[in-house]
Amino acid sequence: MSDLNVSVVVPARNAAAWLGECLQSIRDQHPHEMIVVDGCSTDDSVAIARECGATVVSDEGRGLPAARMLGARSATGDVVALIDADVVLPPESLRGLLAEFESGGYDGLQFGLASEADGPGYWGAALAWHHNHSRVRRWFGVSATLMRRDVLLAVGFDDDFRSGEDVELRIRLEQAGYRLGVSDSVVVRHRFKDTFDYARDQWLQDGAGSARTVRKHPGRAGWMAALPLLATVRGVGMSLFRAPRFLPYWVGFLLYNYRAMFGELLRPAHKPMSVGGNAAWLAAARIAPMVTGFLFWALAALVLPPEQIGLGSAVVAAALLSVQLGMFGVGPATLTLLPAEADGGRRLIATSLLTVATFSLLGAGLLVLITGLLGTGVGEAWNDPVVTVLFLATVLLAASAYQLDHVGVAQERADRTLVRSLAQSLVQLAFLAAAFAVGSRDLAVIVAAVAAGALASVLVGLRQLSRAQVSPDWRHGLRVRPALSLLKPGLPNHALMLADRAPGYLLPLIVAATLGPSSTAAWYVVWMMASAVFFVPQSAGFTLQTALAETRARPGLVSSALRASLLLTLGAGLILMFAGPALLGFLGPQYASAWVLLPVLVPALLLSCVTQVYYGLCRAQGRLFESTVVAVLAAILVVAPAAAVAQQYGLTGVSVLWAVAQATASFIAARRLVILTRVKPAPTEGEIPSAARHQPT
Structure with missing residues (x-):
């Protein structure tokens, strides 16, 4: 039988248990050459490879991506087969895949994988069941794959990846327009070790690889970050009906994936990000939790009556409003002042955290007092002192x-x-699921769950700062003078931020007071979906302000921020339009009818991209008065007639009202952006002086 024009590359490190059978199955198919790349094995892998007639080269322990690239560079054939040591090729399978590869004009084609355990135990069987029933088996990978050698050498693996390199490579291959596929007709055996340690290692590698991928490709961050959760939800559902004994497997899968993902993302990055990258990351941070946020409210809606959901959403909206009231422009001031801090911002960070916590708590107390006196809407919640205490804790932590x-x-x-x-x-x-499991079924559970989540965010954030060696200097933060020095540049920003954000938090309260808790529940679920997308343009505005803090106004930066904002918002908006009705229908008929609000809200979100970039530019240039006027105008257009419109036209009228306000603000913002990016910005009233930008706090 003639040799196949295929160079087979097998990376191996301490793979003696599997390598012999793998290489024998390859040799029986007469490839052009067989290259084993050894990763400094301490077992008999090298001896086995030579006995099977393979050429052996060493990658000196540089990892799997480097091993595959070394093998490809050592190969002499036009087509390279990347075969892992845990794979066994059935007779004639290599010839069959090569025929499909050439006839289909592929640049990369993976064998179909039939996973199996190498023992009778639980963990190998669970891994095999997962992979045989997962959507991932239809995704192009490199564990048993044919690729054109010139394509592989041109695109290449990223040596910084110790795991997840196949996913990252696929992203770049797809972006470059190469034809990739997975065979349905040619299937190989793919083996898993039958131990918990092996399963745990697989999960940890998956999580760390996903983290590296989202760090390098922030546009994929939302999807990649949510993938373990989505896979777990799907896997649990399938296991319940097909294989209940594998339910414990998914607990380990979820926990170890996110443990590795968080651990990798907590590592300091080598360099700062671009405007678009920073905006994409911040947007992803808002969009990724949309999945769990929806699951949170979906679970609550399935267990609690709409009246409690409506009141709970009003309490959460009141907490977010209190946070906005208490910010006093400290957030935007931080964006401008922190980059110039000589100590990495340790004192400024402490000052800012204590300042916003104090004023937000005061604002929350005032809100409780006023709404409690009114008695209707969210004021009804304060009849329960436990809810009131949890509300105040939520505000402090949020x-x-x-x-x-x-x-x-x-x-x-x-x-x-x-x-x-x-x-x-x-x-x-x-927290919510655990509370429901033990029988808790009241409003306090919702508020307590939100408080617990905010606490987790704060603890992780402080840990991040500690690992980056910029832990807050709390002694400095407790002093009044540093707080005043931060508030001085921050207060001029506060009116703009408050006018921009407050309507979103006031609308649920207005709906609760005019239409009742049931309507508030429907509105809040839809508004939560829209808000997740609305964070995209807001993120672009903030990152633009940070970039302009030192470089001042450059048309290139403004265009980059606007382009990134529009593209990301369009993508997120389309997902919301297509998925929203189904998600609302899942919650029940009282929520399903609210889908009609989405075609009104999504186009308005696109218009807000222009407005938010304009706000970011104005903050950086100190044009706070004019931007605040625009924001106040938009807020008045929404809030002033909201109660009357809600009573007359219901939730649809409220949505149209918000869309009209966004259209008005974006029209003004677009005209001003054209002017401001054509002329050199001049200092205006309210601008943060250059000395203030760099003075120690």
């Missing part, structure tokens, strides 16, 4: 978490925000 987001953006490390957001949303969901 304010701190929100300020940590600003710190991350100012440090050009918005990826840390994603870690905190995921920790917050997962703890929040787990």
